[in-house]
Amino acid sequence: AQSVTQLGSHVSVSEGALVLLRCNYSSSVPPYLFWYVQYPNQGLQLLLKYTSAATLVKGINGFEAEFKKSETSFHLTKPSAHMSDAAEYFCAVRTRDDKIIFGKGTRLHILP
Amino acid sequence: DTAVSQTPKYLVTQMGNDKSIKCEQNLGHDTMYWYKQDSKKFLKIMFSYNNKELIINETVPNRFSPKSPDKAHLNLHINSLELGDSAVYFCASSNDGEAFFGQGTRLTVV
Numbered sequence: 024a025q026s027v028t029q030l031g032s033h034v035s036v037s038e039g040a041l042v043l044l045r046c047n048y049s050s051s052v053p054p055y056l057f058w059y060v061q062y063p064n065q066g067l068q069l070l071l072k073y074t075s076a077a078t079l080v081k082g083i084n085g086f087e088a089e090f091k092k093s094e095t096s097f098h099l100t101k102p103s104a105h106m107s108d109a110a111e112y113f114c115a116v117r118t119r120d121d122k123i124i125f126g127k128g129t130r131l132h133i134l135p
Numbered sequence: 136d137t138a139v140s141q142t143p144k145y146l147v148t149q150m151g152n153d154k155s156i157k158c159e160q161n162l163g164h165d166t167m168y169w170y171k172q173d174s175k176k177f178l179k180i181m182f183s184y185n186n187k188e189l190i191i192n193e194t195v196p197n198r199f200s201p202k203s204p205d206k207a208h209l210n211l212h213i214n215s216l217e218l219g220d221s222a223v224y225f226c227a228s229s230n231d232g233e234a235f236f237g238q239g240t241r242l243t244v245v
Contacts, residue, residue, distance in 0.1 A: 057233055066236040111176055123234050125178040
């Protein structure tokens, strides 16, 4: 079964520092992969998606992710963290039967 | 215009009651979902409908019954509410791509 694993339930970075949130997927076929962000008391907002086109995907708010088939990874990065980036981040995969399966989430804390 | 809208946003009710959550999408998508997010923020898929037809039922207690009167609506009815049903319930829709989520319904069973 397809699944995603997010390493680290909490990540803290200083404002202005690099953000790296890790996601590994298991899939026997090229997957559709997503990163979503959830701000407190809100729904999920799509940051970016990978759909078998370019391996480096750019998203909103300065985030990007690189699909690495050899590592089965889809890590999310942002060069310079901003206080407003503090939120819960979810990696997700779309399965062949059209389910969207989420990782357990990573809470990103931004230190002033 | 809100793409995926859920009502109510908050729902507080007593154990044993029956309640419904409504969801509507104006994106023209064929597929709609219900997800449950627990206190640890884990998102678990409950149901998926495609063009009013149930596609996925993820071992959810049969106290939960989705209903799709048309492809723009997917409502969730819950019978005999239990304390463990307290969570945030999200509706979503998609069309062979990413899912668009509603703002969630925070259900508290007391």
